[in-house]
Amino acid sequence: MNQFLKHSGVEYPIIGGPMYPCSNPELVAAQSAAGALGIIQPLSLTYVHGHDFREGLKYIRTLSDKPVGFNALIEKSTRKYHERMANWVDIALEEGVRFFITSLGKPDWVVERVHACGGVVYHDVSEKKWAQIGVDCGVDGLICVNRRAGGHCGEMTAQQLYDACAGFDKPMVCAGGVSTHQDLQAMLDIGYQACQLGTRFIASQECKVSDAYKQAIVDAHEDEVTTTYKMTGIPVSIIKPDFVELEQLKVTGIIGWMLRSKRFKRLARVLLSVKTMRNLKTAIHKKDKQSEFWMAGKSVAGVHQVLSVREIVKQLMDEK
Numbered sequence: 289m290n291q292f293l294k295h296s297g298v299e300y301p302i303i304g305g306p307m308y309p310c311s312n313p314e315l316v317a318a319q320s321a322a323g324a325l326g327i328i329q330p331l332s333l334t335y336v337h338g339h340d341f342r343e344g345l346k347y348i349r350t351l352s353d354k355p356v357g358f359n360a361l362i363e364k365s366t367r368k369y370h371e372r373m374a375n376w377v378d379i380a381l382e383e384g385v386r387f388f389i390t391s392l393g394k395p396d397w398v399v400e401r402v403h404a405c406g407g408v409v410y411h412d413v414s415e416k417k418w419a420q421i422g423v424d425c426g427v428d429g430l431i432c433v434n435r436r437a438g439g440h441c442g443e444m445t446a447q448q449l450y451d452a453c454a455g456f457d458k459p460m461v462c463a464g465g466v467s468t469h470q471d472l473q474a475m476l477d478i479g480y481q482a483c484q485l486g487t488r489f490i491a492s493q494e495c496k497v498s499d500a501y502k503q504a505i506v507d508a509h510e511d512e513v514t515t516t517y518k519m520t521g522i523p524v525s526i527i528k529p530d531f532v533e534l535e536q537l538k539v540t541g542i543i544g545w546m547l548r549s550k551r552f553k554r555l556a557r558v559l560l561s562v563k564t565m566r567n568l569k570t571a572i573h574k575k576d577k578q579s580e581f582w583m584a585g586k587s588v589a590g591v592h593q594v595l596s597v598r599e600i601v602k603q604l605m606d607e608k
């Protein structure tokens with residue numbers, strides 16, 4: 289049996305990827321209700337969409353009783369941030385969540401807590417060395433983020449990343465570049481057990497971003513998707529609007545200098561990320577198509593219509 293389906297308890301080999309700021313609770317619940325695995329992004333749930341964390345989880349439960357997952361961003365940061373994330377992990381466990389995705393950092397403490405409750409942890413990786421760290425910490429599966437992904441993208445193709453990490457003998461999920469049934473099938477043929485999608489689900493009726501953002505994804509050609517360090521200090525995939533020159537996507541000045549310095553790189557990333565988090569909170573509601581660049585991956589290529597989450601899942605599974 290497919291290990292991912294066994295681990296997650298869902299019907300289809302599809303994950304609704306966590307997205308700051310696009311993961312509103314109604315989207316997560318709709319993904320799970322449709323037979324995929326919706327993943328809660330805690331900052332999106334609380335900071336962007338205004339829910340108290342535990343109440344937000346209970347609200348999702350009122351919309352769907354199917355399994356959901358939780359995204360623990362565990363990058364080494366301040367003690368306060370770590371305590372807040374650890375508290376969210378505990379609350380998610382208390383509220384019955386049993387599937388966790390860790391991003392960045394060393395997931396040992398998450399694995400310990402989640403395994404104690406009988407749950408599983410999949411770790412985000414874009415290279416073999418991150419997979420090694422995750423496996424050494426005892427994770428149960430790998431989310432392999434390739435170069436076509438929306439959000440923070442990797443550098444390898446889906447095939448290269450599969451080949452690099454297959455030796456760990458853990459279930460692998462492909463993240464990046466999937467928006468059609470053909471894409472999904474091609475990844476399952478490589479050997480991935482499931483696919484994690486972000487971009488396709490932004491252009492859904494249940495996602496609470498502006499129509500301008502959804503339309504930008506529907507209209508975009510994959511050649512218009514490029515990366516910028518400007519948002520977080522590491523490459524993020526975006527749709528480049530015509531009015532923005534590539535030069536404008538580069539980080540210049542003091543922050544650019546800090547990003548290049550070994551000593552100040554981390555600080556520069558924190559400064560950029562904090563600013564971006566604030567900007568994105570309001571940007572997703574902007575109605576003016578020309579005022580923003582939107583985060584999305586190369587999978588825009590297969591998105592031609594805004595659909596309901598149920599229709600998207602059906603299309604991905606090629607069900608009538």
Ligand SMILES: Cc1cc2nc3c(=O)[nH]c(=O)nc-3n(C[C@H](O)[C@H](O)[C@H](O)COP(=O)(O)O)c2cc1C
Nearest residue numbers: 305306307308437438439463464465485486487585
């Ligand atoms: C707007 C946006 C925000 C994202 N935010 C997060 C996040 O907060 N945490 C995370 O682990 N992945 C995040 N991702 C990555 C997705 O969960 C998923 O892996 C990725 O979108 C897959 O590539 P696709 O966009 O081609 O489907 C984000 C992706 C997008 C497009």
